[in-house]
Amino acid sequence: MRILVGIDQNPYSAHTVNEVARLAANTWANVTLLGLQTKASLSEEGSSAGAVNHPLSKALREYRELFLGHFKDHECPYVQREYGYKLIEVKKGLWEELYVAKSARKDLKSRIRVGNPVKELLAEAQEEESDLIVLGCDQKNDCTWEHFSTLPQKIANDAPCSVLVVKEENKVDKIVCCLDHDRVSQRSLEMINQLVTLHQAKLVIIGLTEGDELKAEVENKMDAILRYYAARDLEPWIEIVQLSSLDAFIAQEAKWGLMALWMGKKSILEKVLPRKKVDKLIKGSDSSVLILR
Amino acid sequence: MIKTLVFLNADLASSIALRYACQMAKTFEMDIKSMHVEEADAEGNPPGTGWVRRTWEKGLLGTAETEISRLINAERTSCPTLGSPKMVVGDREAEILRELEEGSYQLLVEGILLSFDASSFENRLRSKLYKKMPCPLLLVKNLVGLSKIALLLEDYTDPRILFSTFFELAGSSTLHFDMFRVIHQKPGRLSFKKKAPESSNSALGRTDEFLAKANNVLEETGRHPLTVKTVRDTPAGIAETLQDYGLVVTGIPRQMAKNSPMLEVLSRVPSAVLLCWQ
Numbered sequence: 001m002r003i004l005v006g007i008d009q010n011p012y013s014a015h016t017v018n019e020v021a022r023l024a025a026n027t028w029a030n031v032t033l034l035g036l037q038t039k040a041s042l043s044e045e046g047s048s049a050g051a052v053n054h055p056l057s058k059a060l061r062e063y064r065e066l067f068l069g070h071f072k073d074h075e076c077p078y079v080q081r082e083y084g085y086k087l088i089e090v091k092k093g094l095w096e097e098l099y100v101a102k103s104a105r106k107d108l109k110s111r112i113r114v115g116n117p118v119k120e121l122l123a124e125a126q127e128e129e130s131d132l133i134v135l136g137c138d139q140k141n142d143c144t145w146e147h148f149s150t151l152p153q154k155i156a157n158d159a160p161c162s163v164l165v166v167k168e169e170n171k172v173d174k175i176v177c178c179l180d181h182d183r184v185s186q187r188s189l190e191m192i193n194q195l196v197t198l199h200q201a202k203l204v205i206i207g208l209t210e211g212d213e214l215k216a217e218v219e220n221k222m223d224a225i226l227r228y229y230a231a232r233d234l235e236p237w238i239e240i241v242q243l244s245s246l247d248a249f250i251a252q253e254a255k256w257g258l259m260a261l262w263m264g265k266k267s268i269l270e271k272v273l274p275r276k277k278v279d280k281l282i283k284g285s286d287s288s289v290l291i292l293r
Numbered sequence: 294m295i296k297t298l299v300f301l302n303a304d305l306a307s308s309i310a311l312r313y314a315c316q317m318a319k320t321f322e323m324d325i326k327s328m329h330v331e332e333a334d335a336e337g338n339p340p341g342t343g344w345v346r347r348t349w350e351k352g353l354l355g356t357a358e359t360e361i362s363r364l365i366n367a368e369r370t371s372c373p374t375l376g377s378p379k380m381v382v383g384d385r386e387a388e389i390l391r392e393l394e395e396g397s398y399q400l401l402v403e404g405i406l407l408s409f410d411a412s413s414f415e416n417r418l419r420s421k422l423y424k425k426m427p428c429p430l431l432l433v434k435n436l437v438g439l440s441k442i443a444l445l446l447e448d449y450t451d452p453r454i455l456f457s458t459f460f461e462l463a464g465s466s467t468l469h470f471d472m473f474r475v476i477h478q479k480p481g482r483l484s485f486k487k488k489a490p491e492s493s494n495s496a497l498g499r500t501d502e503f504l505a506k507a508n509n510v511l512e513e514t515g516r517h518p519l520t521v522k523t524v525r526d527t528p529a530g531i532a533e534t535l536q537d538y539g540l541v542v543t544g545i546p547r548q549m550a551k552n553s554p555m556l557e558v559l560s561r562v563p564s565a566v567l568l569c570w571q
Contacts, residue, residue: 207406214406219305226309230436237435237563238305241409249409 001029001187004130006036006121006155009059010146012136015168017063020134021070026194028077029132030107033067034124035060036117038147060110067108078108117148121155131187134164142283143167153279156291162188163291170286172199172257177292178206178241179262184221188292189228192260195290196234201257203229203236210243250281260290294324295462299402300389301329301378303360310404310433311364313565315372317540320439322464325372326396328379329361330388350382386422399428400462407434407563414560415551423568424547429458430568437539437564442470444518445535445543447477447555451571452507455544458569460514470542472511472518473534474504476525477554528554532561542567 005020007013017033024031035056068076086100113120125133137143137152143165145151156163175196196203207214207222214222222238229236241249250259259281282289299314301307314325331353361378369375381388393401405417414432423430444459446452504521511517524534535541541562547570549556559566 214305223305223308226305226436235435235437237407237437238309239407239409239563240413245409 001027001132001191002128002130003029003031004121004125004128004133005031005033006117006133006135006151007033007060007063008036008146009056010136010138012138012166012168013059014063014066016134016136016166017066018070019166021067022198023194024067024106025070026198028106031067031078032107032109032111032124032128032130033060033063034121035110035112036120036148036151037112037114038117039114040147054112056112060112064108064110077105080104117145117151118154118158121151122158122160125159125161130161132162132164132191133159134166136166136168137282139167139286150279153282156278156282156289159291160293162191162293165282165289167286167288170257170288172201172288174202174204174256175199175258175260176204176206176256176287177260177262178208179218179222179225184225184262185292188262189225191290191292193229193232193234195258199257203234205236205238206249207238207240208243208246209240214240250285256285256287258288258290259285260292262292294322295399295464296397297323297325297400297402298389298393298396298398299325299327301327301361301364303329303357303364304404306404306406306433308364308367308404309406309436310402311368312371312436313404313433314402314431315368315375316436317439318372320466320468321462322466323400325375326379326398327361327365327375328381328389328392329357330381330383330385331357332385333382353382354380386420390422390425393426393428400431401426401428402431402433404433408560411557411560415556418549418556418559426570429462429570431565432568433565434562435564439539440469441538442468442540442542443535443538444470444472445475445541445555445558446472446503446507447475447543448503449546449571450544452510452544454571455542455569456510456514456516458544459542459567460516462567468516469519471538472507472521474501474507474521474523475531475555475558476523478525478527478530480527528557529561531558532563535562536564538562539564540567541565542569544569544571546571 003020003024005016007017020031023029037054037056068078071078073079080101080103083100083102085097087095088098088100090096111124113124121133124130133155135152135155137145143152152165156165172195175192177192192203195201205222205225207218209215209218226236226238278291297314299311301311311327314323317323318325333353358380361380365375365378379392389401392398405414408414417432444455446455501523504523508521524531526534535558541559541564543555543559543566545555545568
């Protein structure tokens with residue numbers, strides 16, 4: 001798995017890095033910490049300093065240490081190990097004492113991109129072929145980002161991969177996943193599994209229906225999902241919600257820790273939850289939001 | 294052995310119900326049989342009699358038999374004593390009722406998916422079958438472990454019927470259960486959940502008379518709950534209190550009032566509800 005974490009200098013980004021570190025400890029994902037800086041804010045804080053001496057670069061170093069702090073030294077897959085000099089047979093009959101440095105088993109990159117944060121984050125996701133983008137946000141201000149307030153909503157809508165918007169103040173004790181079609185990737189199932197295990201949360205699979213009953217293919221998929229998680233000792237609940245009641249359902253269930261939406265191409269959710277509603281969900285809900293693609 | 298009938302359709306709810314029944318059979322001593330009723334189209338009456346009718350029924354049952362068998366075969370590993378289902382053509386409710394009576398079944402198990410809209414559960418409970426059936430009904434919504442069982446009592450519950458029905462099903466198995474005295478609260482009012490006073494048999498008059506009566510009946514059975522709690526809350530709040538329980542047991546009248554708060558509680562319980570008719 002490749003995880004891309006969008007960060008800035010605010011406390012919500014530190015919380016996000018902690019959450020990603022916990023996830024990475026379970027999954028051994030390749031992780032990129034990407035500091036996002038607009039050109040305008042760069043010039044506000046001293047253009048001569050550039051990105052190198054910018055406060056964001058100091059924050060990035062601190063986040064890296066924060067991330068690595070979740071691992072015990074000998075268990076950390078992100079640290080480069082040096083073994084020193086070793087006698088290696090370079091060709092038949094010829095041995096040479098070479099300096100051997102074993103590389104880290106997994107990548108942990110720290111980068112800064114300057115420009116439009118949405119474009120830069122999406123470009124990084126494309127170049128790195130990220131599976132998951134993770135962002136925090138300022139919950140007290142409608143889940144916004146300093147210097148680019150609508151970043152979380154825009155990334156959730158436009159990213160080609162899954163996006164997790166982490167809310168700082170809510171403990172995740174329930175994960176609610178909304179499904180309305182039968183195209184659910186193995187990767188997304190595994191992602192949910194990891195999050196449930198990480199948070200020791202209750203898993204609820206919501207079947208969305210336009211009428212009184214689920215479509216046969218959705219029922220079959222839910223049965224398969226139920227068996228998949230049962231084999232991993234999870235006992236998810238199944239619940240049916242009519243699309244006409246979706247708004248009421250979301251409003252009522254503000255106490256969830258995390259809400260996951262399977263927004264595939266054939267998903268009714270893509271139509272029923274247009275951008276404005278996804279924005280509203282990200283801004284207004286106390287739950288973290290995971291858009292699965 | 295509790296003679297148990299699991300009604301199956303080729304759907305997710307039935308699959309969950311069957312798995313739950315198989316799991317329950319490991320704790321309660323149950324002899325599980327299954328059946329499916331294929332209903333004829335509303336347009337056509339069954340043609341003729343004799344071999345004409347039999348041929349027509351065979352055709353109707355063909356696909357259903359394959360699907361139901363597939364459902365049963367999927368559970369054979371965890372439930373090896375599960376036999377082939379009884380396949381019948383006719384009116385669903387009439388055929389189930391006939392089977393329950395002729396087979397002297399002690400429990401009917403059906404699946405119903407948990408729904409955000411409480412009306413689907415409430416409408417189901419108004420079925421004519423449930424008004425006439427001779428045994429308790431287990432409605433399974435989700436596959437949840439049976440480590441925690443809750444017995445609910447409210448004002449109209451006859452504790453004698455509830456306990457005798459439940460403990461007859463439990464047989465000699467050593468079950469742990471919690472007892473809840475439920476008091477329905479309107480939204481906006483103060484709610485509470487508290488442990489019932491330990492001195493529930495005290496003659497001092499400070500105790501809940503209802504719980505005292507229930508405890509006296511329980512004493513006769515020789516069974517004791519792990520905890521006894523009083524819950525005063527809205528239906529949604531009560532259902533949330535019960536969300537960790539794998540089985541919720543209560544006594545209800547065959548005809549419940551349309552806006553009954555207990556009906557709403559039962560519709561929101563996410564696991565399984567065992568209804569003992571009063």
